[in-house]
Every structure is written in C-alpha cells, then in structure tokens.
Amino acid sequence: MSEQQFGRIALIGIGLIGSSIARAVKEKGLAGSVAIATRSPETLQRARELELGTEYHLDAAEAVRDADLIIVSVPVGASGSVAKEIAPNLKPGAIVTDVGSTKGSVVAQMLPHIPKGVHFIPGHPLAGTEHSGPDAGFAELFRGRWCILTPVHGTDKLAKKRLATFWETLGSKVDEMDTEHHDKVLAIVSHLPHIIAYNIVGTADDLETVTESEVIKYSASGFRDFTRLAASDPTMWRDVCLHNKDAILEMLARFSEDLAYLQRAIRWGDGEKLFDLFTRTRAIRRSIIDAGQDTAAANFGRPGDSPAE
Amino acid sequence: MSEQQFGRIALIGIGLIGSSIARAVKEKGLAGSVAIATRSPETLQRARELELGTEYHLDAAEAVRDADLIIVSVPVGASGSVAKEIAPNLKPGAIVTDVGSTKGSVVAQMLPHIPKGVHFIPGHPLAGTEHSGPDAGFAELFRGRWCILTPVHGTDKLAKKRLATFWETLGSKVDEMDTEHHDKVLAIVSHLPHIIAYNIVGTADDLETVTESEVIKYSASGFRDFTRLAASDPTMWRDVCLHNKDAILEMLARFSEDLAYLQRAIRWGDGEKLFDLFTRTRAIRRSIIDAGQDTAAANFGRPGDSPAE
Ligand SMILES: NC(=O)c1ccc[n+]([C@@H]2O[C@H](COP(=O)([O-])OP(=O)(O)OC[C@H]3O[C@@H](n4cnc5c(N)ncnc54)[C@H](OP(=O)(O)O)[C@@H]3O)[C@@H](O)[C@H]2O)c1
Ligand SMILES: NC(=O)c1ccc[n+]([C@@H]2O[C@H](COP(=O)([O-])OP(=O)(O)OC[C@H]3O[C@@H](n4cnc5c(N)ncnc54)[C@H](OP(=O)(O)O)[C@@H]3O)[C@@H](O)[C@H]2O)c1
Numbered sequence: 001m002s003e004q005q006f007g008r009i010a011l012i013g014i015g016l017i018g019s020s021i022a023r024a025v026k027e028k029g030l031a032g033s034v035a036i037a038t039r040s041p042e043t044l045q046r047a048r049e050l051e052l053g054t055e056y057h058l059d060a061a062e063a064v065r066d067a068d069l070i071i072v073s074v075p076v077g078a079s080g081s082v083a084k085e086i087a088p089n090l091k092p093g094a095i096v097t098d099v100g101s102t103k104g105s106v107v108a109q110m111l112p113h114i115p116k117g118v119h120f121i122p123g124h125p126l127a128g129t130e131h132s133g134p135d136a137g138f139a140e141l142f143r144g145r146w147c148i149l150t151p152v153h154g155t156d157k158l159a160k161k162r163l164a165t166f167w168e169t170l171g172s173k174v175d176e177m178d179t180e181h182h183d184k185v186l187a188i189v190s191h192l193p194h195i196i197a198y199n200i201v202g203t204a205d206d207l208e209t210v211t212e213s214e215v216i217k218y219s220a221s222g223f224r225d226f227t228r229l230a231a232s233d234p235t236m237w238r239d240v241c242l243h244n245k246d247a248i249l250e251m252l253a254r255f256s257e258d259l260a261y262l263q264r265a266i267r268w269g270d271g272e273k274l275f276d277l278f279t280r281t282r283a284i285r286r287s288i289i290d291a292g293q294d295t296a297a298a299n300f301g302r303p304g305d306s307p308a309e
Numbered sequence: 310m311s312e313q314q315f316g317r318i319a320l321i322g323i324g325l326i327g328s329s330i331a332r333a334v335k336e337k338g339l340a341g342s343v344a345i346a347t348r349s350p351e352t353l354q355r356a357r358e359l360e361l362g363t364e365y366h367l368d369a370a371e372a373v374r375d376a377d378l379i380i381v382s383v384p385v386g387a388s389g390s391v392a393k394e395i396a397p398n399l400k401p402g403a404i405v406t407d408v409g410s411t412k413g414s415v416v417a418q419m420l421p422h423i424p425k426g427v428h429f430i431p432g433h434p435l436a437g438t439e440h441s442g443p444d445a446g447f448a449e450l451f452r453g454r455w456c457i458l459t460p461v462h463g464t465d466k467l468a469k470k471r472l473a474t475f476w477e478t479l480g481s482k483v484d485e486m487d488t489e490h491h492d493k494v495l496a497i498v499s500h501l502p503h504i505i506a507y508n509i510v511g512t513a514d515d516l517e518t519v520t521e522s523e524v525i526k527y528s529a530s531g532f533r534d535f536t537r538l539a540a541s542d543p544t545m546w547r548d549v550c551l552h553n554k555d556a557i558l559e560m561l562a563r564f565s566e567d568l569a570y571l572q573r574a575i576r577w578g579d580g581e582k583l584f585d586l587f588t589r590t591r592a593i594r595r596s597i598i599d600a601g602q603d604t605a606a607a608n609f610g611r612p613g614d615s616p617a618e
Contacts, residue, residue: 101530126530129607129615130594136607138616145529175526185519190530193509195571197534200505201590203497203560203567210494216596217484220454221410221435221499224594224603225506225534231594234587241575241583251512252572256565258512262504263561266550274550278543281510285439285533285540287525294533298438298445300609306438307447 002028002169005162010035010067012060012082014047016128017099018073019137022052024170027139037063046134065089069097069166072110076100077239080109092117095159099125101186101236103150103179105243111152119159122150124182125172126190132233143171144292150179187247191240192255195248197229198237220305311337311478314471319344319376321369321391323356325437326408327382328446331361333479336448346372355443374398378406378475381419385409386548389418401426404468408434410495410545412459412488414552420461428468431459433491434481435499441542452480453601459488496556500549501564504557506538507546529614 009031034053037060057063114120127145147167164174265273299305318340345362346369366372409415423429436454456476473483574582608614
C-alpha cells in the first residue's frame with residue numbers, strides 16, 4: 001500500500017486502460033473511493049464483477065460528482081462528448097485528465113467544456129496491449145513505461161505535480177511535451193507501426209497466388225509479428241487515424257519515399273545499399289533493449305520460441 | 310534418445326540454423342558422427358567449445374567425405390560456391406539438403422554441381438530468431454514449426470522420406486511444394502515483413518522532427534515490435550533480397566497499392582473504410598494462434614509486459 005493521494009477518483013471508460021488504472025489504484029490504496037462509469041450496462045456489470053471500484057454508474061456526470069481526479073479513458077473521438085457531459089458536475093479544484101493516444105484533437109475537443117477552476121491536464125500513458133475491455137487490464141501495465149503529459153498554457157503547477165506523482169506511483173516515468181510534438185512523436189513510434197501492420201495483414205489476406213491458410217501456417221517466419229498490432233481495437237485505431245491525420249500522413253509519406261528507395265535497390269540488385277540499411281537498423285533495437293523498453297530474449301521470449309533459460 | 314538415422318551427418322555452416330540442427334541431432338542421437346565445417350576459425354572454435362559435433366573442419370570438402378546426410382546452412386548467396394566445393398567428395402547415395410530462405414535461386418546455384426547418384430533435396434525450416442551464430446541455436450527451434458521441402462523433378466522417394474522423417478524427429482511438420490510457389494509464399498509471410506520492418510526502422514532513424522532518443526524511449530507503444538525483425542542478420546537478408554527479387558517486388562507492389570488506398574482513406578477521413586480493414590485483420594491473428602503458430606498472451610507474453618499468470 002502507498003499513501004492515499006485523492007479522496008475520490010472517477011474513471012470514465014473502464015476498458016484496457018481504465019481497468020488497469022482501477023486495479024493499480026485499488027492495489028496501492030491511492031483513493032478513498034473510486035467511481036466507475038461506462039456507457040454500456042454489460043461493461044459496467046463486468047467492472048462490478050471484477051470489483052474494480054467502489055461505485056458504478058452508467059451516467060458519467062453522476063460519477064464525477066465530488067471527484068478530485070477524473071480520468072477519461074475512451075476512444076479519442078468520444079472525448080468531446082464525454083467532456084460536455086461531465087462538465088456541469090466537475091468540482092472546483094478537481095483535476096481532469098485523459099489517456100487518449102492523440103493529444104491535439106483531445107485538447108480541442110475537451111478544453112472548451114472545462115469550467116474555470118478545474119485543472120485540465122491531458123495525458124497519455126505509453127503502455128498497452130492488443131487486447132481490450134475490462135478483463136484485459138492489469139495493475140502492472142504502466143510499470144517501467146512512459147506517461148506523457150501535455151499541459152496547456154497556464155496549468156497549475158501543484159495540480160500537475162499531483163498528477164505526475166500519481167503516474168509515478170503506478171510505476172511510470174513522466175515526461176512533458178507540447179501537444180503538437182506529442183502527436184508527431186506518436187505518429188512515428190505508434191501510429192505508423194499500427195497502420196503498416198494493418199496494411200500488410202490486409203495485403204496478405206487479399207492475395208490470389210498465396211492462400212490465407214498458407215499465410216497462417218507459415219506465419220512464424222516473420223508475418224505473425226505484425227498480426228499482434230493488427231489485432232488491436234478497430235474503434236480506437238479508426239479514431240487515432242481520424243484525429244492525428246496530419247502527422248500520420250507526414251510519416252506515411254516519409255515511409256513510402258524510403259520504401260521506394262529500398263525497392264529500387266532490390267530491383268537493381270544493389271547489395272551494398274541493402275546491407276548498409278540492414279546493418280544500421282540493428283543498433284536501434286540494441287538501444288531499446290538497453291533502455292528497458294523490450295526484452296533481449298529471442299522472439300520476444302515467446303513461450304516455446306526461444307531458448308529455455 | 311530416438312533411433313540413429315544416419316551413420317554420418319555433415320553440417321556446412323554452423324550459425325543459428327546449423328547449430329540448432331547440431332544440438333537436436335546430438336540430443337536425440339540421430340547420427341553416428343557429426344562433421345562440422347564453417348569458413349572462419351573463430352566460428353569453428355566456438356562450435357568446438359560448444360561440443361556441437363564430433364569433428365571440426367575449415368574445409369567443407371573434407372567434412373562431407375563419407376557423409377550420408379549433408380545439410381548446407383549458409384547465406385543463400387553462398388550456396389553455389391559451397392556446392393562446387395563439396396561436389397567432388399560427395400558419396401553416391403548421400404542426401405544433400407539446405408535450409409536457405411529462398412529456393413529457386415538455391416536450386417539454380419547448387420543443382421548443376423551435384424554429381425549423379427547423389428540426392429539433392431532443397432529444404433527450408435520456417436523457424437528462426439533474430440539472433441545469429443553458433444551460440445544463438447537451440448535444439449527446440451524447429452518444434453511445432455513447418456519445414457518445406459522443394460524436391461526437383463525425379464527425386465528418389467526413399468531419400469525424400471528419410472529427410473522428411475529427420476525433420477519430423479526434430480519436431481517439425483513437413484510440407485512439399487515447388488520452388489516457385491515456395492518463393493512466392495515466403496515473399497509474403499517472411500521477406501516482405503522483414504523488408505517493411507527494416508524500412509520503418511530506417512524511416513524513424515532519419516527524421517528531423519523526432520529524435521532517435523525519443524523513438525527509443527517511447528518505442529513500447531508499437532515501434533519496438535518491428536525492431537526485432539529489423540535486427541536480423543544483414544548478410545542473410547541482403548542475400549534473400551537479391552535472390553528472391555521477382556516475388557519480393559511483386560509483393561512490395563501489392564503492399565504499396567494497398568497502402569495508397571489506406572492513406573487516401575485517412576486523408577479523406579473515411580472512418581468506415583478504416584474500421585472495415587481494422588476489423589478484418591483481427592481474424593487472421595486468431596487463426597494463427599489457433600494454429601499454434603503464436604501465443605495468445607498479450608504483448609507476445611513478453612516478461613513484464615503482460616498480465617502475470
Ligand atoms: N489500448 C492501448 O494500447 C492504449 C494505450 C494507450 C492509450 N490508449 C487510449 O486509451 C483510450 C481507451 O483505450 P482502451 O484500450 O482502454 O479501450 P477499450 O478497452 O476498448 O475500452 C474503451 C472504453 O471506452 C468506452 N467507450 C467506447 N466508445 C465510447 C463512446 N463513443 N462514448 C463513451 N464511451 C465509450 C467503452 O465503454 P463500453 O465498453 O461500455 O462501450 C470502454 O469503457 C483510447 O483513447 C486509446 O487511444 C490505448
Ligand atoms: N535466421 C533465421 O531465422 C533463418 C530461418 C530459416 C532459414 N534461414 C536460412 O539459414 C541459412 C543460415 O542462416 P543462419 O541464421 O544460421 O545464419 P548465421 O547464424 O549467420 O550463420 C551463417 C553460417 O554460414 C557461414 N557463412 C557465412 N557466409 C558464408 C560464405 N560466404 N561462405 C560460406 N559460409 C558462409 C557462417 O560461417 P562463419 O561464421 O564461419 O563466417 C556460419 O557458419 C541462411 O540461408 C538463411 O536464409 C535462416
């Protein structure tokens with residue numbers, strides 16, 4: 001148990017991210033009470049069965065009443081309507097944050113609804129899995145991962161400090177950047193990889209010369225790595241694409257340009273160019289492993305696919 | 310221990326694949342003696358220290374003398390010169406196979422050198438990791454994975470049966486197809502994924518607006534998945550690109566066409582198209598997991614990145 005940090009926390013949205021926060025808050029005793037709201041009775045019922053909070057609401061406005069910290073964990077396209085819904089019941093001095101994967105659009109949607117005296121501090125924990133819903137969450141999800149805050153101009157220092165401490169207690173390291181930079185960084189480290197993964201899986205699915213059952217059988221030779229990202233939640237990723245369009249299109253253009261260069265090297269049999277690129281990319285993986293952001297074990301340490309220890 | 314299957318096995322090339330075969334052969338007692346050959350004294354010395362065989366040679370021609378089964382496990386670009394080197398010492402009735410990731414080119418390079426009376430049966434175990442060299446191998450590498458044989462016209466049935474049984478004893482399931490189809494299938498399930506992974510890691514490395522250290526720090530949000538494939542051996546992958554050019558260029562063209570369509574959907578905010586694609590790709594992962602070709606655990610079951618059991 002850590003110390004209680006907030007009298008009352010409200011979690012709006014209780015899927016993978018919301019329920020992981022709920023589990024960590026409970027495990028560490030960070031709040032006196034935890035009000036949970038989600039839009040469907042089924043998800044709410046599941047949250048109740050999992051005992052993720054102390055109160056359960058279908059009405060988000062009810063859940064935020066008297067809350068000191070409100071965390072909105074819904075697809076980014078729904079941020080605006082959630083903000084509008086909860087605004088009338090937000091208590092002065094409360095902190096409102098979110099976990100959305102895009103930030104420029106979330107700020108544009110939510111900020112106009114936030115009443116004076118309420119601290120709105122957008123956030124994004126860079127942690128997740130390909131699974132969704134309240135059952136997919138786990139308390140350790142944020143451990144060793146970064147959480148990026150993108151505070152707007154004039155944000156209260158103390159409120160920001162309290163939110164940063166909250167994420168640190170969940171095991172995260174906290175960074176701060178402006179929304180625009182966040183959206184560019186995420187376009188390359190997260191959005192482009194997901195889009196490319198979805199695309200290649202789609203391509204494989206559409207071929208006439210190679211059957212789907214062949215793709216599935218022989219996937220361990222590389223393809224399967226892409227299917228994990230391509231199995232992520234379609235609503236979340238549709239919203240990310242629609243809400244970080246400019247940065248994503250910029251990264252896609254760069255990617256395609258580089259791919260054309262690589263394609264040309266293959267066509268002309270330029271082994272040296274290929275060798276150079278294939279050598280350069282190795283160093284990045286080494287750095288990621290050294291930074292504690294991936295495992296050094298072969299095949300990601302997949303059970304049965306790497307040397308037994 | 311299984312039964313001894315060959316009096317004498319020669320392994321030419323003792324990196325990840327060769328040394329995994331060596332370990333499995335030793336563990337299961339599949340051969341009376343195992344002669345190992347590799348081109349560098351350093352790798353040979355390491356093979357000796359790891360006790361991977363019963364004899365060690367720098368001269369591949371020496372190693373194949375009296376061997377009943379010869380397995381060539383070198384980058385595909387070196388297949389021709391190895392075949393030429395060993396040809397004079399191949400014993401009548403011996404089986405020569407390889408493990409190269411491309412097959413049309415390997416057949417074109419090796420077949421002309423194979424003497425009459427020697428059975429040449431090209432093969433490709435669809436199993437691997439991103440690591441190389443004799444230390445990276447492990448006996449279980451082939452377990453539950455497919456091995457594709459691409460026999461040439463008129464191949465001796467008994468020889469083929471013996472080779473298939475050998476791979477099955479190593480835990481593989483054996484399939485047969487013609488070289489051309491193999492090269493198309495592998496272009497989509499393995500070569501394209503590797504090339505795309507190398508490309509995206511290269512793109513990320515080259516940006517001006519996002520630093521390399523940001524890419525590394527925040528990689529757990531998707532990017533890191535690609536860095537595993539992009540950390541594979543540059544020589545092997547240069548050779549694959551040079552030796553399966555036509556099929557790879559065909560798949561690259563399909564991929565780029567699909568990406569242009571996706572890019573357009575993003576530009577025009579066509580949420581429905583995006584949602585459709587992102588939904589369709591989920592089913593493939595499910596099938597891959599059901600086929601035992603990947604783990605269902607979140608994040609590939611990476612230690613610390615998925616719910617504890
Ligand atoms: N998944 C990741 O890896 C990851 C990582 C970092 C950040 N994020 C961000 O975290 C947020 C939540 O993602 P998640 O993975 O937790 O999603 P999830 O598991 O699918 O859960 C989504 C939650 O939002 C609710 N919701 C869905 N559509 C809604 C709408 N139109 N209006 C109001 N509520 C709605 C759902 O309610 P019902 O079930 O009741 O319909 C559910 O409670 C997203 O903004 C995403 O970008 C995700
Ligand atoms: N890695 C995979 O995931 C995987 C999967 C399936 C099939 N394959 C195929 O398996 C084969 C071997 O791959 P690997 O991963 O085992 O490679 P590796 O670990 O890098 O080992 C390569 C072996 O080939 C030798 N070699 C390298 N260049 C050579 C040359 N020009 N002439 C003669 N010998 C040479 C090396 O000798 P020295 O160390 O003495 O120089 C070493 O013994 C390749 O054809 C590859 O396409 C690989």
